Amino acid sequence: MGLDPFNLKLLRAVRNADAYAFHELLTLDEIVSSPRFDVPALLDKARATLRAFPDPVDAIVGYWDFPSVLMMPILRREWGLRGPSLESVLRCEHKYWSRLAQAEAVPDLVPPFALVDPFAVSRRDPPPLDYPFWLKPVTAHSSLLGYRIRTRGDFAQALDAIRAGIHRFTDPLDALMGYADLPDAVAGLDGPQCIAEAIISQGRQCTLEGYVFDGTVEIYGIVDSIRGRNRSSLERYEYPSSLPERIKGRMRDAATRVVAHIGLTDTPFNMEFFYDRDRDAIALLEINARISKSHSPLFDKVEGVPHKEVMIDVALGRRPDYPARRGRFRYAAKFMPRLYGNHDDWVVSHAPDEATLRRLEARVPGAEIELHVKPGMRLADMTMRDPYSYELATLFLGADSRTALKRDFARLWRLIDLRFDGQEGVAA
Structure with missing residues (x-):
C-alpha cells in the first residue's frame, strides 16, 4: 500500500530480499495526501489491480496510517491472505473503541x-x-x-x-x-x-515495536520519543530506549495483555506509553496495528536490518528472527526540526538542492536527509505540520553515543541553512 522510493529502498534491505518482488497497490497520494479518501473507489481500484496481476499474490503489506491500515484487512480477507481481522484493527485505530478495550484490559493505565x-x-x-x-x-x-x-x-x-x-x-x-x-x-x-x-504527557514517552504470530506476542524493540518545547510536537526518536529495564518490563507486560484482549493476531504493531518517574507510573497513549515507518531506518542502523522484515515475515506466515543485532551503529535517531508558532505567511527564501543535501550526507556516515520545504513555498501550504508547528525536515543519523547523535545533527542543521523571507536562518 502506497509504495514510495524511500521505503522501497528499506524493503530491499531486508534479508532474502532477492526472493521478493514488491508492487505498488494504490499510490502514496491516494492513501496519504489526498484531500478526500473515497474508500469504495479505492477498494475497487485495489481489487482491479489484484485481479489483473498475472502472478500469485503472496501478501498485502503496508506501513502507512489511516485509511490504508483499515483497508488491508478487507483486501486480505477477500484474497485469502494472512493478517489480522478488520474488527481487531478497528479496536486499535478507532480511538474511542480502542480506549474502551484498553480500559477493560489495563484500567490503571488509561486516562x-x-x-x-x-x-x-x-x-x-x-x-x-x-x-x-x-x-x-x-x-x-x-x-x-x-x-x-x-x-x-x-x-x-x-x-x-x-x-x-x-x-x-x-x-x-x-x-x-x-x-x-x-x-x-x-x-x-x-x-x-x-x-x-x-493529558498524560507528563514524563518520558516511548514506543514498543512488536508483533503477534500464531497468538504469541513478541516485543523486539523500544524507541524513545522526545517532544519539543511545546510538549506536544515530536522532535526526535532514539533507538534503543534509555528507560530502565524494569520499566520496559512493565510496558511489555501491559502491551501483551492489551494485544491479547483486543484479539490482534498475525500482524506487527506498535504501542505508545508514557513513564512518569515522579509517580513511578506508566500510561498507555495509543496502539497502531502496523510497524512505524519512522522507526525503520533506526532499526536498520542499529540492527543492520530494517524492521520491515518483521512485517514481511508475519504476512508470509514465518516467525520473525528479530532483532538481527548486526548493525553499524550502537544508537540511531530520527530528528524532526520544527519551527514553532504561526508563520503561515512566511515564504522559504533559501533551501539546499538535492545535490547539496547528498554532499552534506556524505560528511556524516549513516546520515539521511529529507527536506519538507523548497524555495518559494509558503508555510501555509505545508502538509508536514501539526496545529502548533511546522516540521521542516527529517534527518536520520547513526552514531556510537547519544552525544554524538546530537552533535552531528546540530552540525548538519547549521549547514542546511534554511531561510525564510530574507532572514538569516531560523532555529528549530
Whole structure:
C-alpha cells in the first residue's frame, strides 16, 4: 500500500530480499495526501489491480496510517491472505473503541476519556473533561485536527477547526466500519465523532515495536520519543530506549495483555506509553496495528536490518528472527526540526538542492536527509505540520553515543541553512 522510493529502498534491505518482488497497490497520494479518501473507489481500484496481476499474490503489506491500515484487512480477507481481522484493527485505530478495550484490559493505565460529537456541542456547554485535555477525531493521522484544550476559548476554536475538516476522516471511517461486525457498544458510533482525553504527557514517552504470530506476542524493540518545547510536537526518536529495564518490563507486560484482549493476531504493531518517574507510573497513549515507518531506518542502523522484515515475515506466515543485532551503529535517531508558532505567511527564501543535501550526507556516515520545504513555498501550504508547528525536515543519523547523535545533527542543521523571507536562518 502506497509504495514510495524511500521505503522501497528499506524493503530491499531486508534479508532474502532477492526472493521478493514488491508492487505498488494504490499510490502514496491516494492513501496519504489526498484531500478526500473515497474508500469504495479505492477498494475497487485495489481489487482491479489484484485481479489483473498475472502472478500469485503472496501478501498485502503496508506501513502507512489511516485509511490504508483499515483497508488491508478487507483486501486480505477477500484474497485469502494472512493478517489480522478488520474488527481487531478497528479496536486499535478507532480511538474511542480502542480506549474502551484498553480500559477493560489495563484500567490503571488509561486516562479519563469521553466521546464528543463536535456538531452537537455548543460553546455554552460545559467541557467534556476537566481542563486541560486533548480533543481529536476518533481517527485521523499525523496529529491532524488534534488540539490541546486549556480554556473554554481553546475548546471553541478547536471545535470550529474540527467541524471544518473532520469529514475527511470520518466519512471514510464510516465506509470502512460498514465492512465490520460491530458490537453494540460501538455500532451506533458513525458520523463525525471525537474523543476527549485527559493529558498524560507528563514524563518520558516511548514506543514498543512488536508483533503477534500464531497468538504469541513478541516485543523486539523500544524507541524513545522526545517532544519539543511545546510538549506536544515530536522532535526526535532514539533507538534503543534509555528507560530502565524494569520499566520496559512493565510496558511489555501491559502491551501483551492489551494485544491479547483486543484479539490482534498475525500482524506487527506498535504501542505508545508514557513513564512518569515522579509517580513511578506508566500510561498507555495509543496502539497502531502496523510497524512505524519512522522507526525503520533506526532499526536498520542499529540492527543492520530494517524492521520491515518483521512485517514481511508475519504476512508470509514465518516467525520473525528479530532483532538481527548486526548493525553499524550502537544508537540511531530520527530528528524532526520544527519551527514553532504561526508563520503561515512566511515564504522559504533559501533551501539546499538535492545535490547539496547528498554532499552534506556524505560528511556524516549513516546520515539521511529529507527536506519538507523548497524555495518559494509558503508555510501555509505545508502538509508536514501539526496545529502548533511546522516540521521542516527529517534527518536520520547513526552514531556510537547519544552525544554524538546530537552533535552531528546540530552540525548538519547549521549547514542546511534554511531561510525564510530574507532572514538569516531560523532555529528549530
